[in-house]
Amino acid sequence: MSYNHQAIEKKAQEKWATLDLYHTDLTDESKEPYYLLVEFPYPSGDLHSGHWYAFAVTDIYARLLRARGKNVLFPIGFDAFGLPAENAAIKHGVDPKEWTYKNIERMRAQLSSMGASFDWSKEVITCDPSYYQWTQWLFTKLFEHDLAERREAAVKWCPKDQTVLANEQVIDGCCERCGTTVEEKRLTQWFLKITDYADRLIAGLDTLPWREEIKEAQRAWIGKSEGAYLKFDLALDFQGSTLESIKVFTTRPDTIFGATYVVLAPEHALVAQLLSHVSNKSEAEGYITATKRKTERERSENKEKTGVLLEGIMAINPATKEKIPVYIADYVLASYGTGAVMAVPAHDERDHDFAVKFNLPIVETTFAEWDEIASIGGQKTTQYRLRDWLVSRQRYWGCPIPIVYDPEGKPHMIPAEHLPWLLPADVDFTPTGKSPLASSKELRERVTKIFGEGWTPEYDTLDTFVDSSWYFLRYLDPKDPHDFSDQSLMKKWMPVDRYSGGSEHTTMHLLYARFFTKALHDLALVQIDEPFIERFNRGLIMGPDGQKMSKSKGNVINPDEFVGRYGADAVRIYLAFIGPYNEPGNYPWNLDGVASMRKFLDRIVRASERVAADAASTEALQQTVARTNMKIAEDSDRFKFNTGIAALMTLLNEFETTPLLSRDVFREFVIMLAPFAPHLAEHLWEKLGGEGSVHQQTWPLATIVAAANETIVVQVNGKRRGSMTLPRDVSQEAALAASYELSSVTAALGGKSPERVIYVPNKIMNLVV
């Protein structure tokens, strides 16, 4: 016998909508607020298994918290700007806006079909002017406080997507989106000064109860290292030079006496000047051109050290006063430190490799004291691996940067009364490497009209990670036309209690959102300094073959098929049962898994048919119910839904040995089932004659009466020889006497009396002979 999941799901979902069950009153003072956040999706159009894993399992926790009396904010929205919409526009000639909103419509329906209890009244859509107006406003605030800045820098350029990328979006030298090897260009772009917050972003981690791997990944990404600047004067073999010195960064200023040469990166600013004084100019130029042609990745893959000596130029070691040679080599990075290093081959592996290859002296040194280092011009400094966040993109479907340029080319922020600064519609999307917005006549005319002749628009749009760096604040007040959020609600609801998402966002979104929060804190726009108290990275759902799902491998699982066959509840439980949700594992989709969860649900329905109003339940069964209750509550707080479900299964197994089930006991079971299988639980609730919705019920309060009897394991020399059931907290003497009743124990003792007796009440009796 099998129940009709389609009918049950439809009916339950309609009931919840009618009751407006998931609307959160943010001003409710009667309950404790709990902000449960899950990363909002990009509206790609179809809910895949990853979405199901993200939203359906988190929804279980939202429902549990509500049942336990919390006022739960569980919002949803769409991270709706981004490349796919634009690419669809280029490929199929559709309007990116239409494409996006059509997908959103579709995904809303799919999210409801999983039974997710989102509060849709708080929905935010980042491409909506009512949202991006405030993204723009926040950007102007950052601009006012010098945290947003336009400057020329070496930037990463994706030749396929025809746009610059943030450092974080370059993985192993390739574009994070499309995998194309990135190029380096010198361009004038907008940056947010996240490096100003590097120290605070590290320090803040200590206050957060996150898993160590997330914290470590962020620390490594920020890459703080303490050291010193040292100056190496130049000793020139020719006359009349104005060249002075080379500044280096080192984490080991104490090894200064062992510095036997100096190395500059090929892109170092001094190189051009130095080249005019060297005797091997063409050789050096040849080396530089050759290395500049290589990508950063190609350079790092080449472990063999290369370089070129600058003939005729010597540097002076400030400690030894000796003249040492100067090289250009690509093992020194222009983008880190000063782009120049003092080489200490005796104490640095890379310098050692280079010295061996170029026959340079390797001098062991005892270490210099700081006083001595300071006396030769050493200056303490801290360097970071983190770069400022490059936020301008030469793409169309993004938030327009709220900046205009005066006739002199100086940037000005667009005043608040002109926000939202609308994305123009008369645009040619074809990627040319120039911003599509430059093709908009309307935008140019708009700027002239408002600001005057000679003023020009900013044509770049913002990185979509800017949009998602503050959306959790907007959820609290999503429709406010006068402010980005509501101060009193932020005070009550922020920081987010628990944030669930993918581990791929550890060094991007998660870091950006923390930076944004700290910056807004400094601008007195938010009170909090860290946005998320708890953070859980969920795992990955793999194909049935254990490989990452991909169309080319043909191992993509469409959850809709399983939902159609077994119901949303079965899929929800399957995903929650697959493994612990508090650690990011890789879980292959088990083709039999959903069906087996449906069997479990069918067995519940069958058990419900043996519920009798007048059936009494045993005390033992009531105890099991209470223990199940505790187990689910505790495990869920640890984000372990697999063991919670196992407890429900164990309880059902026990029900099946009971001919008639008491209504009260089964009622409690249904309430405990509700977060996991919300539709079926609603159906059973109605069958039991329950009032309202099962999802309005509070969690039955577990009172566990200590069991009257406990099983005690008897060991001889640490090996299990038997067990006995004795009254709880029985004395050692009584337990010992009972142990001797067991023939297996006396046999193992072999007539000897124990030298030592270890007795752990209610657990273990160990006799040591």
Added chain:
RNA sequence: GCCGAGGUGGUGAAAUUGGUAGACACUCGACACUUAAAAUGUCGUGAGCUGUUAAAGGCUCGUGCGGGUUCAAUCCCCGCCCUCGGCACCA
């Protein structure tokens, strides 16, 4: 190379953080029901040995490998190996 998290049956996993290892499931096998299949139910399912007509039961080994601490180790300590994730010519 450095840093972090891990390693438990055929599979996903569990173990109150030092106290009966493998809960709960999947798979597989046998049986029952059925004309048959599906569905459902019952039993078995870490390895090896032993036991009896059949059972029940009993013994040994077993949580990546080798040591150690302890009455007792998946858990703590030392030394290796492997997997996954992050960083990586970052001075």
